[in-house]
Amino acid sequence: MPAVASGAGPETGASPIEESLEGMMSRLDVILAADALTDRTLVELMAVYNNVAYVFLYLEAVDDDENFTRLLPWRRAFYQDQELTARIVRRLREMRCADPRLDALREEYLAELTAAERRDPAEDGRLDDLLDEAKAVLAQVQDDRREILRRVGVRAGQADPAAVYYTVLGTMKSTVTRDKLARVWAAARDARQPALLAALDAMVAARRRRSARAGHPNVAAGTLARCRVSEAEIAAFVTSGLETALAAHAEVEAEIAAVTGATSRPMEHFGFAMRTVFGAEPAPTFGVGECLDFLFDVTRAVFGLTLTRRPSGHPHLIKVAVRDADDEIGDILFDLWDTDRRMPGPNHTLGLRARTDWSGLVQRPVAYVSCRFHADAGGTGHLTFQNVHGMFHEFGHALNHLLLRTGVPFRSGLESLPPERLEVLSMWFEKWAYHPEFARRLALGPGSEEQWARCVRIKMFEGRAGLLEQAVTAALDLEVHRSDTGGLRDAFDRLDGRYGIGRHYLLGDVAAYFTWPMYVANPGANFSYLWGAADSAGKFAAFRELSLAEITTRPDLRRILAPCFDADTPAEVPASEAVFRLYGSSALTG
Incomplete structure (x- = not known):
């Protein structure tokens, strides 16, 4: 039963949100009081929880702290009432669905609820504490590095010290001076590395204990069970990607060395090389309206969908309705600008509400795109x-959530994708920033296409230079979470022994990634970035030379992207070389 009294709310009466939550709890009681669940009432039960999640995700997304905090008793009533959970579990165990697909979802839902029952709350809390410890160490590194910048006469303020360092290093003409600053910069990180690795390794150990209790042979096996490709295929792909990236990275380092004269660790001189080749003139900027219009036109040409702006009811949000002819698909909410009301953090997309379309029960999905762009x-x-690149990427996630072919809201649309497909559509959309038609749509004034081409060349070389880091991190994540013992240092040393990755990257260069949400949520599956880079590049190749007008006449091209929207659609292991072919034209020299 609700943890708040029926109708509870402000003295002036319950808010519409509270009335909705109360109505959903009442309906849940009716469903569970029946003699048994039916296919329809099971879907309705899932839809109730889908809507409850939507309420709190939305309030959290728009930083409505007042209502979020005031309504927390309702969230506890739905999610932390053990008696209510036990009633749902009992009903799920008693029923069998007439529809085989729905019955498979019932079993998944039951497994998720019972797994939660078996979880050790103390261990969950310990994992959270360890993550906080790791982040605190990284915050100390940031402070130490701000002090380094201060000593060389630069005040970083609240800006990311790494971004400021990159800019400062790019202005230093002396190779010796750059080398010296790079050593001091790395030393600040390395001094705190033991504390960081201790926290990260303790997290790995806790995951291993949890995985063993769940009956998995290792941590990665539990995560990769959701994939539509085998663990062996994933391991082979990561190995191929790492070997290809190592060979390509040697070329990147040679190009940087040729520009800068650096003879050791050329990547430390990356910023100076970029400034030397591309100059320091101000980069052009792009109107957000033009960029959104281009995304909408791409979506219309490729998928036949219409996107229309609608009133959002919130001053910070852009609301876009997505339709397929007369059918409403769902809504995307864009929250793009950094404001005082928002906590700092990376760009991300949430599936606020999943699709429900089952026997007359219809709920349309809603996606929320959150960025932190400075006005x-x-x-x-x-x-x-x-x-622009970041917004295009997040739009891909949002559209992916809306178009997933699932009719039951067991989980967020993006969560129902196999891990290897999580980044494919988002990375495919980001590549439209490189498409010549984007430049032709921009109101940049004289020389606009040349300005755009310079931006593309810079971004593509940055992408090319970062592929080895992506491959090393994917290999390290898989290595440590397929192992029964040892921590990140042991796993890194094994990879170094096999491939010589230490000639290009140190453990300290990549350890911080293991605090990122994706790495925490999907241990062992963060090859998805490497997979997405390769798969999206291969898919984009079919569109790169076509105009939107030509694409509009080629609905057959949509089949290329079909695996992004249906987990049951077969998908091939991508060729790791595809992304290197895409970036191959971005040489720094020549």
Whole structure:
């Protein structure tokens, strides 16, 4: 039963949200009081929880702390009432669905609820504490590095010290001076590395204990069970990607060395090389409206969908309705600008509500795109090319959530994707920033296509230079979470012994990634970035030379992207070389 009294709310009466939550709890009681669940009432039960999740995800997303905090008793009533959970589990065990697909979802739902019952709350809390410890160490490194910048006469303020360092290093003409600053910069990180690795290794150990209790041979096996490719295929793909990236990275380092004269660890001189080749003139900016319009046109040409802006009811949100002819598909909410009301953090997309379409029960999905773009001084709503790339990426996640072919809201649309497909559509959409038609749509003034081409060349070389780091991190994540013993250092040393990765990257260069949400949520499956880079590049190749007008006449091209929307659609292991072919034209020299 609700943890708040029926109708509870402000003195002026319950808010519409509270009335909705109360109504959903009442309906849940009716469903569970029946003699048995039916296919329809099971779907309705899932839809209730889908909507409850939507309420709190939305309030959290728009930073409505007042209502979020006030309504927390309702969230506890739905999710932390052990008696209610036991009633749901009992009903799920008693029933068998007439529809085989729905029955498979019933079993998944039951497994998830019973797994939660077996979880050790103390261990969950310990994992959270360890993650906080690791993040605290990284925050100390940030402070130490701000002090380094201060000593060389630069005040970083609240800016990311790494970004400031990159800029400062790019202005230093002396190779010796750059080397010296790079050593001091790395030393600040390495001094705190033992504390960071202790926390991260303790997290790995806790995951191993949890995995053993669940009956998995290792941590990765539990995560990869959701994949539509085998663990052996994944391991082979990661190995191929790492070997290809190592060979390609040697070329990147040679190009940087040729520009800078650096003879050791050329990547430390990356910023200076970029500044030398591309200059320091201000980069163009791009109107957010133009960028969104282009995304909408791409979506119309490729998928036949219409996207229309609608009133959002919130001053910070852009609401976009997505339709397929006369059918409403769902909504995307864009929250793009960094404001005082928002906590700092990376760009991300949430599936606020999943699709329900079952025997007359219809709920349309909602996706929320959250970015932290800094408004330009004039408040004109313009984005850097980096921002454009990021927004295109997040839009891909949002559209992926809306278009997933699932009719039952057991989990968020993106969560129902196999891990290897999580980043494919988002990375495919980000590549439209490289498409010549994007440049032709921009109001940049004289020389606009040349300005855009310079941005593309810079971004593609940055992408090319970062592929080895992506491959090393994927291999390290898989290695440590397939192992029964040892920590990140042991796993890194094994990889170094096999492939010589230590000639290019140190453990300290990649350890911080293991605090990122994706790595924490999907241990062993973070090859998805490497997979997405390769798969999206291969898929984008079919569109790269076509205009949107030509694509509109080729609905057959949609089949290329079909695996992004249906987990049951077969998908091939991508060729790791595809992304290197895409970035191959981005040589720094020549």
